[in-house]
Amino acid sequence: MMDMIERIIDEKIRPMLLGHGGDIIPVSIDDGIFRFRLTGECASCPGADITISELIEKELISTVSGITRVELISQVSDELLEQARSILRNSRPVT
Numbered sequence: 001m002m003d004m005i006e007r008i009i010d011e012k013i014r015p016m017l018l019g020h021g022g023d024i025i026p027v028s029i030d031d032g033i034f035r036f037r038l039t040g041e042c043a044s045c046p047g048a049d050i051t052i053s054e055l056i057e058k059e060l061i062s063t064v065s066g067i068t069r070v071e072l073i074s075q076v077s078d079e080l081l082e083q084a085r086s087i088l089r090n091s092r093p094v095t
Contacts, residue, residue, distance in 0.1 A: 004064055005064055009024055013056055013059055017038070017042050017051070020042060021041035022039060022045070023039045025037040025038075029067070033067075033068065033070070034067050035070075035071045036056070036070065036072065037072070037073050038051075043074075048072070056070050
Protein backbone atom coordinates (compact mmCIF):
# COMPACT_ATOMS: atom_id res chain seq x y z
CA MET A 1 0.00 0.00 0.00
CA MET A 2 2.83 2.43 0.79
CA ASP A 3 4.19 1.97 -2.76
CA MET A 4 0.85 3.08 -4.17
CA ILE A 5 0.70 6.04 -1.77
CA GLU A 6 4.21 7.15 -2.74
CA ARG A 7 3.34 6.91 -6.44
CA ILE A 8 0.26 9.11 -5.94
CA ILE A 9 2.30 11.55 -3.87
CA ASP A 10 4.97 11.72 -6.59
CA GLU A 11 2.45 12.18 -9.40
CA LYS A 12 -0.25 14.37 -7.89
CA ILE A 13 0.67 15.84 -4.51
CA ARG A 14 4.41 16.55 -4.46
CA PRO A 15 4.42 18.71 -7.62
CA MET A 16 1.87 21.05 -6.03
CA LEU A 17 3.82 21.27 -2.77
CA LEU A 18 7.16 21.80 -4.54
CA GLY A 19 5.56 24.67 -6.45
CA HIS A 20 5.03 26.38 -3.10
CA GLY A 21 8.49 25.63 -1.68
CA GLY A 22 7.46 22.61 0.36
CA ASP A 23 7.35 18.84 0.29
CA ILE A 24 5.78 15.84 1.99
CA ILE A 25 7.49 12.97 3.79
CA PRO A 26 5.40 9.82 4.25
CA VAL A 27 5.92 8.40 7.74
CA SER A 28 3.54 5.47 8.23
CA ILE A 29 0.21 3.88 7.50
CA ASP A 30 -1.55 2.05 10.32
CA ASP A 31 -5.21 1.08 10.68
CA GLY A 32 -6.18 3.18 7.65
CA ILE A 33 -4.43 6.30 8.93
CA PHE A 34 -1.69 7.75 6.72
CA ARG A 35 0.78 9.84 8.73
CA PHE A 36 3.15 12.32 7.14
CA ARG A 37 5.26 15.42 7.69
CA LEU A 38 5.25 18.60 5.66
CA THR A 39 8.62 20.26 5.06
CA GLY A 40 9.92 23.55 3.71
CA GLU A 41 7.48 26.41 3.36
CA CYS A 42 4.51 24.05 3.77
CA ALA A 43 5.58 23.11 7.31
CA SER A 44 4.89 26.59 8.63
CA CYS A 45 2.24 27.76 6.19
CA PRO A 46 -0.97 29.15 7.70
CA GLY A 47 -2.85 27.46 4.84
CA ALA A 48 -1.49 23.98 5.62
CA ASP A 49 -4.89 22.83 6.91
CA ILE A 50 -6.41 23.56 3.52
CA THR A 51 -3.56 21.78 1.75
CA ILE A 52 -4.08 18.75 3.96
CA SER A 53 -7.85 18.54 3.52
CA GLU A 54 -8.21 19.72 -0.08
CA LEU A 55 -5.16 18.09 -1.62
CA ILE A 56 -3.60 15.32 0.45
CA GLU A 57 -6.66 13.87 2.18
CA LYS A 58 -8.97 14.14 -0.83
CA GLU A 59 -6.47 12.56 -3.21
CA LEU A 60 -5.40 9.69 -1.00
CA ILE A 61 -8.80 8.74 0.43
CA SER A 62 -10.40 8.79 -3.03
CA THR A 63 -7.68 6.74 -4.73
CA VAL A 64 -6.21 4.37 -2.13
CA SER A 65 -8.56 1.74 -0.79
CA GLY A 66 -8.13 1.38 2.95
CA ILE A 67 -7.10 4.92 3.80
CA THR A 68 -9.74 6.49 5.99
CA ARG A 69 -7.83 9.43 7.42
CA VAL A 70 -4.63 11.41 6.98
CA GLU A 71 -2.74 12.85 9.91
CA LEU A 72 -0.04 15.49 9.92
CA ILE A 73 2.82 14.81 12.29
CA SER A 74 4.01 18.20 13.39
CA GLN A 75 7.08 18.33 15.48
CA VAL A 76 10.16 20.43 15.46
CA SER A 77 13.12 18.73 13.79
CA ASP A 78 16.25 17.97 15.78
CA GLU A 79 18.18 20.25 13.43
CA LEU A 80 15.90 23.21 14.15
CA LEU A 81 16.07 22.56 17.89
CA GLU A 82 19.86 22.55 17.76
CA GLN A 83 19.87 25.83 15.80
CA ALA A 84 17.63 27.39 18.45
CA ARG A 85 19.86 26.11 21.25
CA SER A 86 22.92 27.54 19.52
CA ILE A 87 21.26 30.94 19.14
CA LEU A 88 20.17 30.96 22.76
CA ARG A 89 23.63 29.95 24.03
CA ASN A 90 25.24 32.80 22.10
CA SER A 91 22.74 35.45 23.15
CA ARG A 92 22.79 34.99 26.92
CA PRO A 93 23.45 38.25 28.71
CA VAL A 94 26.81 38.53 30.43
CA THR A 95 26.43 38.82 34.19
